[in-house]
Amino acid sequence: MGDHCEQTMRKLSVYIDRELSDAEVRSVKAHLDDCPPCEKVFDFQAEMKRLVRKECCTDDAPARLRDWVRQLATEKPPARDREA
Amino acid sequence: MNSDFSLFERHVDALYRSALRLTRKPEDAEDLVQETYLRAYRYRNRFKPGTNEKAWLFTIMTNVFRNRLRQRPAPTEPLDQPGTDFSIYDQLRREGMPVHLMSPEEIIVERGFGDEVKHALEELPLPMRMVVVLVDVEDFSYKEVASILGIKIGTVMSRLHRGRQALQKKLWEYSGRPRARPVAVGAH
Numbered sequence: 001m002g003d004h005c006e007q008t009m010r011k012l013s014v015y016i017d018r019e020l021s022d023a024e025v026r027s028v029k030a031h032l033d034d035c036p037p038c039e040k041v042f043d044f045q046a047e048m049k050r051l052v053r054k055e056c057c058t059d060d061a062p063a064r065l066r067d068w069v070r071q072l073a074t075e076k077p078p079a080r081d082r083e084a
Numbered sequence: 085m086n087s088d089f090s091l092f093e094r095h096v097d098a099l100y101r102s103a104l105r106l107t108r109k110p111e112d113a114e115d116l117v118q119e120t121y122l123r124a125y126r127y128r129n130r131f132k133p134g135t136n137e138k139a140w141l142f143t144i145m146t147n148v149f150r151n152r153l154r155q156r157p158a159p160t161e162p163l164d165q166p167g168t169d170f171s172i173y174d175q176l177r178r179e180g181m182p183v184h185l186m187s188p189e190e191i192i193v194e195r196g197f198g199d200e201v202k203h204a205l206e207e208l209p210l211p212m213r214m215v216v217v218l219v220d221v222e223d224f225s226y227k228e229v230a231s232i233l234g235i236k237i238g239t240v241m242s243r244l245h246r247g248r249q250a251l252q253k254k255l256w257e258y259s260g261r262p263r264a265r266p267v268a269v270g271a272h
Contacts, residue, residue, distance in 0.1 A: 013245065017219060019226050040184055044173045047188030048197075048252065049220050055201035056221045061100035065114050069121050073090040 004031050008038050016046050088133070092124055095138050098222055099145055105217050106149055108206045116152070120145040139224065143232045146214065153210075162209050170253040172197065197255045204254035212247030219244055 008031045014020050015028045032039045061069075099120060103113035123144050124131075131140055176183050176191065183191060192198050205213060218229045219240075226244075230237045 013248065014241070017226070017244075037184070041173055044183070044188045044191065045171075047192065048172070048248075051192060051198055052201055052205070052216070052220045052251070053223075055198060056101055056105065056205070056217070059097075059101040059104050061096045061117065062110075062114065065100065065117060066096055068118065069093050069096050072121055072125050073093045 005035060005038050008032065008035070009041065012042060012045060016042070016049055089125060089128055091137050092121070092128075092141060095141050096121075098138065099141060102142070102217050102222060103145065103149075105202070105205055105213065105221075106210070116145065116149055119148050123148065136228065138222075139228050139232055142218065142222070142224070146232060162207055168249060168253060170249045170256070172252045172256055175256060195259045197259055200255060200258040201251075204251050204258060207254055208247055208250055212243050212250060215240055215243040216247040216251065220248075 008028055011020060011024060011028055015025065020028065032042055096117065099117045100113055103116040103120075104110065107113045107116055120141060124141055127144075131137065173183060173191075176195075181191070186194070205216065208216065214233060215229060218224045218232060219226070224232065226237050226240045229235075229240045233240070
């Protein structure tokens with residue numbers, strides 16, 4: 001593994017999170033385009049991030065909670081707020 | 085003024101799913117979200133229009149959650165662990181799986197890594213779990229997470245790094261029998 005690979009691997013998760021500077025993005029991108037093994041690692045880690053999001057986004061708020069919040073947003077505060 | 089509150093309403097699913105990861109119990113999650121909205125409602129005049137209302141709601145929720153935890157600590161909370169260098173990809177490569185010939189989706193499906201994500205996440209120590217949820221599930225920036233949790237960006241990054249590795253390690257353990265089906269290099 002060359003220096004470039006190591007540098008890229010160190011920055012990989014920050015790159016995936018879109019938190020690198022433009023210059024760093026360009027250098028990581030250039031390396032990934034040139035280096036298939038590093039690109040595979042990138043693909044996998046990016047997919048893991050998507051997987052976490054996808055799996056956790058299946059839990060929607062129960063209808064009763066949604067209704068309760070909607071009621072809060074209307075002009076009359078629900079009972080629990082008036083007690084407080 | 086009240087009509088502005090409808091702006092906050094659309095984040096109920098995001099708050100609920102995160103509350104579920106934090107509390108690990110549907111009834112506690114629902115209660116946490118209610119308390120969050122009550123406070124948001126009470127303090128709605130403090131919200132600066134034009135700023136990120138989702139981040140504002142999450143700041144309230146994590147504060148409420150941490151206060152509750154202080155009052156009655158959950159006995160089953162996993163303890164913070166030292167970081168371990170772990171990557172599923174490296175592990176599979178070491179095992180001899182032809183990862184370079186497979187798409188990430190194939191690897192994940194083949195080994196069932198997707199089945200236990202929520203469970204694995206809920207097993208992470210809270211400081212790491214919060215950061216992983218806020219960044220990976222809710223798509224907040226490092227800066228926003230630092231502000232929501234009142235910690236430094238460097239701390240966000242190190243917790244995220246450790247959290248993701250710990251998460252992969254748990255998924256690896258749950259997927260079972262890491263060495264039971266070795267695949268010879270070049271067999272495919």
